[in-house]
Amino acid sequence: MKLPPGLTTDCPSSGSAPLVCHLQKSLYGLSQTSREWYAELSQALHSRGYSHSPNNHSFFIKQSPSPIVLLAVYVDDIILSGDDLEELSALKSFLDSQFKIKDLSTLNYFLGIEVYYTASGLLLHQKKFIRDLLQKYNYNIVNPVACPLDLSIKLKADMGDTLAFPEFYRSLVGKLNFLTHTRPDLSFAVQHLSQYLQKPTHTHMKAVIHLLRYLKGTSDIGVFFYNDLVFSISTYCNNDWAACPDTRRYVIGFCILLGGSLISWKAKKQPVVSLSSAEAEYRSVSKVVAELVGLLRLPSDFGVNVAVHVPVFCDN
Structure with missing residues (x-):
């Protein structure tokens, strides 16, 4: 915490005793906390040669030239991954010296989501x-x-x-x-x-x-990610035209697969009323294409090449 500009640092009553700020609420309740924390973490990572992804500022990447280290941030929870074990170990030591982190070893639990490892992938x-x-x-x-x-x-x-x-x-x-x-x-x-x-x-x-x-x-059901090298993307979308009995709006649904792994999905009622089933189909396709435009930028940050042409399957 720093004193705001213009505030004197000397106490007039005692002469040389420094002033301190008395917080009226906890640090987590301050509106500027998240911005200050991200700026502090970014500055520390940039000093080690990391750069944040232009497509998602929660990702930090270091690649030189072939080994790669990825860092995903959610507030103060961090996931590290990559194939440069020496850099991963050095990064942990660096973060601990800067912020006093707790190393939880292999990823098993993150934000309420559990990770189960198998020979063919992870769940x-x-x-x-x-x-x-x-x-x-x-x-x-x-x-x-x-x-x-x-x-x-x-x-x-x-x-x-x-x-x-x-x-x-x-x-x-x-x-x-x-x-x-x-x-x-x-x-x-x-x-x-x-x-x-x-x-x-x-x-x-x-x-x-x-x-x-x-x-x-069905408590054991989850999302499974295969560890194969198939990076082809396929997309499926559909809608139910005028299905809502109250508003006559429609619900779109889509899923996007990378190889055999499901990586994105959504079911959402739209804010407009379509006058025909053809219009509803067109709107559902446009929604999933908008999702694909942003999604296709991420693999390039990880050094993964995916197909330029992505088939979109719709039921019309």
Whole structure:
């Protein structure tokens, strides 16, 4: 912390005693903390020859000429990877001398996401988060079901009696939204339940309980990344035209695969109403192409060459 410019550093009463700042709130509550921390970390890394990716400033890269070291930052949590073991060890020592870090060795747990290693690749899952979620809300002894949503019920905004404590529904859906980082099968169901946060009803709550029962039987599911050398990208997208009974807006869904590994996916209701199914299809393709434009820039930062032409498959 530094005193602001223009503030004298001498205390008028005691003569030479320095002034100090008395914080009215913790450091994590200050609006400029994240900016100052990123500037401090960037300056330290740049001094060692690292440069941040122009496509994502959370990535820092050092490559000279063939070995590469990658550093991914989320606030003060850092993942290190690369094929230069000597530089990785030196970087850990440097960061420890600058910021007093804790080395957690091989990546096994990061921001609630667990990593499981196999001979053919690695699996990202949130089994512990699901177990704690079911135990917190006392749904750990329910019978599992085979589908995230009940197919016999079509949810609407005004459907059933309003919940007395809507905060419970909102908190639960928010936690389910966090699970979509490793569970593509939950994307559509969670975005569907998120539409009723303003005025949830008992019918909506039953749909959330149904989703929890689905999680009970599928807690081991996650996203698997193969360790093969296939870097071809393929994309699939679709939509349901005018499916929302309240707004007649449509939901798009897409998934992007690198080789056989799923690397990006989304299910989202659009803010506009399409006048035809052809228009809805065109809009869904445009959304996934926009995602691809940004995604295709990242592999070049890692020294990976991918195909220039990417096929986009749509159902029309």
